[in-house]
Amino acid sequence: MFAYEPIDLDRPAFRLLNLRRGKWSDIECTMYQAYLDGDDTIPYDALSYTWGGTHKTSTVIVNGEALRVTENLHSALQHLRSENVDKTLWVDAICIDQSNERERGHQVQQMCKIYSQAEEVIVWLGQATRETNTLFESLQRLQEHSVLYGHGHRHWDLAKWKELWLSVPKDSDSELRDGLFLLLRRPWFKRVWILQEIANAKKASILCGTKSIRAHTFALAPSLIGVKPQRHCRAVLDIMPGHLREETWWSENRDLYNLLLKFSESEASDPRDKVYALLGISSDARDTGRLRPDYTKDLEKVIYDTSSFLFGPSGSSYVPSGSLFLNLDSPYGRMERFLSNLTSRSVASFTQLAEMHDVSEVDLFLKRRGLEVPLSEDMIKAAAGNEVHGKAVMNLLLLERRNEFKVTANVIKAAVENKKSGRDIIYLLLQEEKDGFRATICKELIRGYRDDKGREEHILERIQYTLSLQRRYGYRDDEEGAERIFEDIEGTRFLERRFEYGVAERRDGERGEERIRGNIRDTLSLARRVYDILEMASPERMFLAAEILLQDPGANVGVEGGVNTALAKRRETVLRLLQEPSASSITRRSSIPLSP
Incomplete structure (x- = not known):
């Protein structure tokens, strides 16, 4: 049996296979070591194919010794073999010692160069059928017609190819579609490794049985025949060599994160290859030493390293902590779950970054994949709670994601509870997002009259909307007395409840409905007065107001009347605080009672 000689792992060495000329039956080869950086490397073609299972039922002769290979590979070599000339090939299953894990990792790191330096990448799709032969014959005629136009056809757009296709003699569309459907279902299109193999090819051809066509011509077939391939098939066709490739996803963001999402359904016999096979075509992982193919690592370690690369700051030793990353057996122990x-x-x-780390790490994450992650309340709240770097992180989010940045009660609460930098964060919000911050405080004041069923919720929404309109058009009323807003809300809520439950007769109900509308109008008008008070308040007073408003009213045991009474007392305290003319009266929360 054939035994591999060690390969030079300190240089970009690889083995080449010389397929000896001969008849169909016995496959004889010689194999030798070459270097990708050498000036004397013999031109070679690279084979792209599927192993066709793990059972090696066929035999080829390499350097005079028998080597077991799969039936599909044996069939490919039979169809590639010439009776008259030898062929120099690179074939992974033969040229790599698959039992040597160090060598496998070394060779996978060279894959990009191996396929990009090949004279041609030959894609073997397997044995032909009548339908596939019919398709290939029509596409071969299209190739022959295009050659009549010289080299200009290489730069045609799809419309020009469709025009030429109409003039080509061919079989019926249904027969052509049958042949294409059969080929697109072949395992080759699902194999994750073929992405790197075909994407790095400077020239490629598709071989099915004894018939062959250029990869670019084959990639046109679905559009010419009217077939819509499945997503993963379309993605493979899009990256076949040709100028049209630049009009596809290939010219978009190809970082490892997006590639893993896009090709998560691709197949590999080794689950680690679901990551390793994409490194060579990724924009961010291709030339980094932080993530390399290494088959001495188990699956859990590969997932861990990939997580560190994707979600930790580049160029540092940070690895995400916590069960989300470390407990790889549940739920992320398997590659499928991870993806x-x-x-x-x-x-x-x-x-996690926003909550615990400095602004440079958050900035790096936003640059790498910020567009894929919508800014949520939880993220802003996490930044507001960052005790050391909170102000800087919040400022970055305001600068980079202003359109998505929203100030909510939970965000304010997180800042209030941030003992180290919360005050600076609230001052920042007052300066950078003043309207949003003050409107939120206004809403919290109004919520002081919420009852157990929250019946005034739609009124509060209308108040917020009206405030925004008033602010936009510069409207102000001259009525005094901010307290009336709360009286009107109480009256409105009471009348609404009567009207809703139909306690009054119809006529009274109509009058009740009108009174509700009148009270809402008064409430909306007077809401402006509360907003004016908030607008005139100093940042220090606003911070203290937020501290009071965002306490848990249920924690005030002993307040007569329960939670609703505590809310009312809170509201009164805040209004007194905000309207207090003397700055000397400002005190810490511990000295501002919620009840007399």
């Missing part, structure tokens, strides 16, 4: 949860992991990672 299916990439989006949620990305969100969790960003939230």
Whole structure:
């Protein structure tokens, strides 16, 4: 049996296979070591194919010794063999010692160069059928017609190719579609490694049985025949060599994160290859030493390293902590689960960064994949709670994601509870997002009259909307007395409840409805007065107001009347605080009672 000689792992060495000329039956080869950086490397073609299972039922002769290979590879070599000339090939299953894990990792790191330096990449799709032969014959005629136009056809757009296709003699569209459907279902299109193999090819051809066509021509087939390939097939066709490739996803963002999402359903016999096979075509992982193919690592370690690369800051030793990343057996122990949860992991990672790390790490995450992660309340709240770097992180989010940045009660609460930098964060919000911050405080004041069923919720929404309109058009009323807003809300809520339950007769109900509308109008008008008070308040007073408003009213044991009474007392305290003319009266929360 054939035994491999060690390969030079300190240089970009690889083995080449010389397929000896001969008849169909016995396959004889010689194999030798070459270097990708050498000036004397013999021109070679690279084979792209599927192993066709792990059972090696066929035999080829290499350097005079028998080597077992799969039936599909044996069939490919039979169809590639010439009776008259030898062929120099690179074939992974033969040229790599698959039992040597160090060598496998070394060779996978060279794959990009191996396929890009090949004279041609030959794609073997397997044995032909009548339908596939019919398709290939028509596409071969299209190739022959295009050659009549010289080299100009290489730069045609799709419309020009369709025009030429109409003039080509061919079989019926239904027969052509049958042949194409059969080929697109072949395992080759699902194999994750073929992405790197075909994407790095400077020239490629498709071989099915004894018939062959250029890869670019084959990639046109679905558009010419009217077939819509499945998503993963379309993605493979899009990256076949040709100028049209630049009009596809290939010219878009190809970082590892997006590639893993796009090709999560691709197949590999070794689950680690679901990551390793994409490194060579990724924009951010291709030339980094932080993530390299290494088959001495088990699956859990590969997932861990990939998580660190994707979700940790580049160029540092940071590895995400916590069960989300470390407990790889549940739920992320298997590669499939890891890939299916990439989006949620990305969100969790960003939230963790905003909460615990400095602004440079958050900035790096936003630059690498910020567009894929919508800014949520939880993320802003996490940044507001960052005790050391909170102000800087919040400022970055305001600068980079202003359109998505929203100030909510939970965000303010997180800042209030941030003992180290919360005050600076609230001052920042007052300066950078003044309207949003003050409107939120206004809403919290109004919520002081919420009853147990929250019946005034739609009124509050209308108040907020009206405030925004008033502010936009510069409207102000001259009525005094901010307290009336709360009286009107109480009256409105009471009348609304009577009207809703139909306690009054119809006529009274109509009058009740009109009174509700009148009270809402008064409430909306007077809401402006509360907003004016908030607008005139100093940042220090606003901070203290937020502290009071965002306490848990249920924690005030002993307040007569329960939670609703505590809310009312809170509101009165805040209004007194905000309207107090003397700055000397400002005190810390501990000295501002919620009840007399």
